Every structure is written in structure tokens, then in C-alpha cells.
Amino acid sequence: MSQAKRRIDHLVLAVRDLDAAGLFYERLGFQVGARNRHPWGTENRIVQFQSSFLELITVGDASLIPPHSPGHFSFGAFVRDYLAKREGLAMLVLDSGDSKADARLFAERGIGRFEPFFFERKGRRPDGSETHVAFTLAFAVDPGVPNASFFVCQQHYPDAFWNPVFQQHPNGATNVGSVRVEAADPISHAAFLRAFTDGEREADAPVFALRNHGQIEIATQASQGGLTDFSVHVPDVAAVAIRLEEAGIPYVARASAITVAAVDCFGVNLHFKTTS
Structure with missing residues (x-):
């Protein structure tokens, strides 16, 4: 078994009630972050580890979700449609050092012909002060597994995102x-x-x-x-x-x-x- 060059960056866990899910994960012994809002209608809370994280996600405002279109994967539309059928682990995300290059690579390999997706948002440090994070995503699709989505994520300001304070969990998870x-x-x-x-x-x-x-x-x-x-x-x-x-x-x-x-x-x- 050979080792791939990538690591798990995060898992996207689609839930209908974000607060209830956050409370449940706290009962499991995880430290769960504050609610964040995306401009395309989804909202999340994060459980951060040493080099990966869990993204609890729900639809906050469906009117903001853009539709899928040729060459453009709609993150919000996938989450909305997934939640219409079930809750669960909707997306697997690996790390990327260059998502634009990965998007081209996925197209060459026939697993995704989507434009890279850049977004940014404000974040909070452990002391409550504001910080800035930004990401570029490159999507891939296996039609044989329609109930899942796959993408890689490039973090443009990793030092503003990863923080040892957020990685301390009562259950010891690493x-x-x-x-x-x-x-x-x-x-x-x-x-x-x-x-x-x-x-x-x-x-x-x-x-x-x-x-x-x-x-x-x-x-x-x-x-x-x-x-x-x-x-x-x-x-x-x-x-x-x-x-x-x-x-x-x-x-x-x-x-x-x-x-x-x-x-x-x-x-x-x-x-x-x-x-x-």
C-alpha cells in the first residue's frame, strides 16, 4: 500500500440543526467553534485538530445558494440537495498547495471540469479578536458515488486558521x-x-x-x-x-x-x- 501525497484537510458533515449538532459534538468531548456564515447561504461550526478539522454545516439562507452551472460546482446547492435526502458525511476534502493547478489536473484526469472556487471570510482568534481567512477549492466528482462530493482546499492564510488553542479537546482527539x-x-x-x-x-x-x-x-x-x-x-x-x-x-x-x-x-x- 503506497502513501498518497495528500492528507485529509477536513470532512463536511451536513446537519439540519447546526446548534443541536454542535451541542452533541460537545457532549462527545469536542471543542466546537462559533457559527460562521458563508455568502452563498450555508453556515458552519468547526472542530479543529492538529492538521484536519470537522465542518458541521447547514443551510442558513437557501435564497442565497447559486445553482450548479457548466464548469461551476455549487457548494451550497450540493449541501442543500444532500440535506433534502439525509444528514451525514457529505464531502471529503484533501489539502492542496495549489488548487488552480489541481483543478487543471482533475480536468486532465477526467474527474472534474470545474473552475477553482475562491472565497474568504472573517474568523475569530481564541481571544475573540477578528482575523481573516481565505481558501481556494478544486472539485472532483465520481458519478458512481452521487451521494458524496470530493474537493481539495488550499488555505491562503494558514497561520490565521490553525491554532493550538482550538485543538484542545476534552476527549483528547488529535x-x-x-x-x-x-x-x-x-x-x-x-x-x-x-x-x-x-x-x-x-x-x-x-x-x-x-x-x-x-x-x-x-x-x-x-x-x-x-x-x-x-x-x-x-x-x-x-x-x-x-x-x-x-x-x-x-x-x-x-x-x-x-x-x-x-x-x-x-x-x-x-x-x-x-x-x-
Whole structure:
């Protein structure tokens, strides 16, 4: 198994009630950031780790969402349409050092012909003072997995975004570990992921290893398909189990992992795992 050049940048978790989801993730033991608003109608709250983050997202003002158009992927429209069907893990995002170049690369590889998408917004430092962050996104699509979207994200002011204060979580979580995608045709989706992750093109690879101990797992579609599971690294799963019991959150313990099922976790299976 060869390691791709990219790492998991973040996961986009679509929820219908952003405040309820934020409260739930706090009960899980995460530090959840304040609400942010996008000019295209979505709103988010962020759970930041050492080199990745979770983006809890909802639709705030549907009237602001632009439609999809030739060559333009509408982030807001995808989230809106996803939430019309379900809640859950809607988008997998890897890092990028040059999203414009990646957009050209995705077009050459036949996995996305979309213009790069630049946006910026104000942010808050831990002391409450204002800061400025900006991003450029390059999208890729696998038609065989319609319930998921994939893109890479270039951060233009990373020092204004990443902050150790935001990365301290009561449950000890340090990073996103793995993501599971279910596809009707896993072999075809593996070819897509080889192009998307920039990993070596190993035939029928069930797992793509990423930088910073991350990985993407491919499985045969069991239900709706798409991105169904993710894990976070924690130092002590036993301590997580105690926290969940105290919070009244159901879980299943298996070996060195604790799982909160999708039915209890806004549509996605969440695994707490110890780092190996």
C-alpha cells in the first residue's frame, strides 16, 4: 500500500440543526467553534485538530445558494440537495498547495471540469479578536458515488486558521484518522481515488494511505452509499467510553475502538480509535 501525497484537510458533515449538532459534538468531548456564515447561504461550526478539522454545516439562507452551472460546482446547492435526502458525511476534502493547478489536473484526469472556487471570510482568534481567512477549492466528482462530493482546499492564510488553542479537546482527539466510502462499483471508485489522492495507481486497492496517518477505505455499497464512516484518533478509548456513558450517548466497544452509530450521530458512524 503506497502513501498518497495528500492528507485529509477536513470532512463536511451536513446537519439540519447546526446548534443541536454542535451541542452533541460537545457532549462527545469536542471543542466546537462559533457559527460562521458563508455568502452563498450555508453556515458552519468547526472542530479543529492538529492538521484536519470537522465542518458541521447547514443551510442558513437557501435564497442565497447559486445553482450548479457548466464548469461551476455549487457548494451550497450540493449541501442543500444532500440535506433534502439525509444528514451525514457529505464531502471529503484533501489539502492542496495549489488548487488552480489541481483543478487543471482533475480536468486532465477526467474527474472534474470545474473552475477553482475562491472565497474568504472573517474568523475569530481564541481571544475573540477578528482575523481573516481565505481558501481556494478544486472539485472532483465520481458519478458512481452521487451521494458524496470530493474537493481539495488550499488555505491562503494558514497561520490565521490553525491554532493550538482550538485543538484542545476534552476527549483528547488529535486528528481525523480514516474515512469510509461505499460504492456500487468499488473498483471504479478506486480508480477515481487514485486520481483524486494523487497516490500511485495500484489496481483494486481497498485502502488509500494518506499523509499524517490518514486513510480512505473503500467498501461495496450496502445502502445509500457515499461517505458513511469516519474515525478520530484519541489517546484513550476507555476514557471516551466513560465520557459517553456519563453523557448518555449509546456506543459499541470493539477491541481498541469505540463506535457511535449513525442513527445517534447525525447520519454518520463515528469511530474513536487509538493511534497505532
